[in-house]
Amino acid sequence: MNKKRSLKTQILLRLAVPLIFFISAESVLSYFVTLHHVDAAYDRWLLDSARSLTQEIKVREGKVFVELPPAALEIFKWDESDKTYFKIISEQQGMLAGDKFVPEPFEVQTDWTRPVYFDDEMYGEPVRVVSMSITPEQASEKVFVHVAETLNKRRSMMLDILLADLVPQMALVLLAGIYLVVGVKRGLQPLHKLADEISQRSSRDLRPIPEQHVFLEVRALTDTINDLLERLGLAIATQQRFIANAAHQLRTPLAGLKLQVERAQREQDVSAMKPALTQIQGCADRMSHLTTQLLVLAKSEPIYGAYELRPVDLCKLAKETCMDWVPKALQRDMELSFEGLEQAVYVRGDEVLLQELLANLLDNAICYGHNRGNIVVKVESCPSPCLSIVDDGPGIPEAETNKVFERFYRIPGSQGDGCGLGLAIVKEIADLHKARLQLSRACQKGGTRIELEFKES
Known part of the structure; x- marks a missing residue:
């Protein structure tokens, strides 16, 4: 102890x-x-x-x-x-x-x-x-x-001589001791006041500690506490925003699910229930997809814990992920190809989160691309490790480039039934890996090109 x-x-x-x-x-x-x-x-x-x-x-x-x-x-x-x-x-x-x-x-x-x-x-x-x-x-x-x-x-x-010498010295020691005790007590009094002030705060009061009356030697401690309070406030705000967004996004499919269940209950014939059951299945699929996206988004938040970034072979990871998404691409007659290097290209990262990042990019490219379109996933090593995904879909308008990475934002009039979290998840994971994320048009006719440039491993 x-x-x-x-x-x-x-x-x-x-x-x-x-x-x-x-x-x-x-x-x-x-x-x-x-x-x-x-x-x-x-x-x-x-x-x-x-x-x-x-x-x-x-x-x-x-x-x-x-x-x-x-x-x-x-x-x-x-x-x-x-x-x-x-x-x-x-x-x-x-x-x-x-x-x-x-x-x-x-x-x-x-x-x-x-x-x-x-x-x-x-x-x-x-x-x-x-x-x-x-x-x-x-x-x-x-x-x-x-x-x-x-x-x-x-x-x-x-x-006589020793007493004449020692008595004043002992008196001096006594006076010096009293002075030291009183001086140290008064010197530490601002710290006690600061501790009392912090102890009287509520759990929701995350204001920075005032530094007007803080000693210079204690400034490093108060700066650290203020930084912690700022990060804690950010974490709480992020958590509250996440809960609010999740509640808002789940409310719509839940309402639709309830409505279709009531519709199905009014029908007597099983064949008449099929449209409602189809709608129920669609609502359940959207809720499942939304729940998965929300969990991935929560996991990618850096405030929820420090991730141990380890060397990951970007070529191997991209190739295996592309193979998992080939069946979905074939459903829309799309061609999903991979261009990589024979040797391994290592980056420092979390393998699961990087798979989620690429999966969201491929999901967007397949959902919003043209039928019988092409999607190319490419891994390069020079001048630094780089992962790029290029499609020949309608592309993202230049005015919407900075907005698509916001949570729950969808381009007005866009097709598909996405929840607006795919690119937000991509940005969170990229920021966690300190990778440079760049979005641009693939060519003058349209298409989207997303590049993710990593630092050297």
């Missing part, structure tokens, strides 16, 4: 995630920068404490000793937050003063040209230690001074 996706959520995520990432990265960077500066500041104070102890180292008669009055020692160790420890060691005499548990640098440390800082533990508490080495005047031995201090002040300052 597909989960519903919210455009609002997607926009907020795409905006909020980078913001949170950059704020987090900046906070981590601020932490390490602050830690470095806090350590640097307190390391300088720790070094000052160690240097103050070196001033208490004295040399008497070549021996090193430490004079550290209790008052000075109290001042040295006094601190409200941290505990301070120290240890002074002589290279030769050993422990001179202080706490023997103060940590010393690792033994591998040999560079005493500058103070050494390191972290360690003392009495279970983490401490920061500085170690330095001096050689007092008039002394031949080195003296090492180690000063350790707990980390309470450092932690307190780190916390």
Whole structure:
């Protein structure tokens, strides 16, 4: 099951995630920068404490000793937050003063040209230690001074600085989040209004969606919907027109059928019923032909579905269709001939619809042509595939050329009992195949020539 996706959520995520990432990265960077500066500041104070102890180292008669009055020692160790420890060691005499548990640098440390800082533990508490080495005047031995201090002040300052840095940032993130939520909500409000407007429409309201207040980014969507509405309106109009035309055309043979049935019912003798029965058969034939034409016309409508056009051998199709219509041509002593090529001529099309197209053209040529006339069906391949049907009938007046392809239109005074759908079906199928349909006179004396030119397959 597909989960519903919210455009609002997607926009907020795409905006909020980078913001949170950059704020987090900046906070981590601020932490390490602050830690470095806090350590640097307190390391300088720790070094000052160690240097103050070196001033208490004295040399008497070549021996090193430490004079550290209790008052000075109290001042040295006094601190409200941290505990301070120290240890002074002589290279030769050993422990001179202080706490023997103060940590010393690792033994591998040999560079005493500058103070050494390191972290360690003392009495279970983490401490920061500085170690330095001096050689007092008039002394031949080195003296090492180690000063350790707990980390309470450092932690307190780190916390104060981080809070001073993070609180405004968190407030900024909160304000930015509120602004994003409100901004996205207001930004999407026109879409909600558009959705509400469309939802309130009736099923018959297919007007285009107004685009005055539509964002440029949404214009592609509204254009697509408007195009769909236009095609849907065309489909509904075509369907309604088809139903209206079908009802109108079926009404006449149905009325005639009913009239002849009533006529037959009034007769007592079977032989007297025969004229009415003949008329009934004629009405039934016309209804059957009309129904078939209407179904073919409905099937040829492109709005009712997309057809998969496949390669079709136009020569083979035309030859087989002509053979099916030879018996009807012989009934009127007409000669139906086919002129094609030995090789196949392929076009992209629907085989059933192309058969219906040619069948309607042959039906018209036979019905409206002269007795003992000629009908020629020809297939050519150059410059492009072309199907032509030529007859020697009375032809179509030039003034009626553009009208004969309209549905249910018949030339005034024309013979036959057609329903005016044959050439309309031909045009629908030709348009479906994107083929060029051309109607002209076969010669100066008359006749009709219809050409159907296809694109290359």
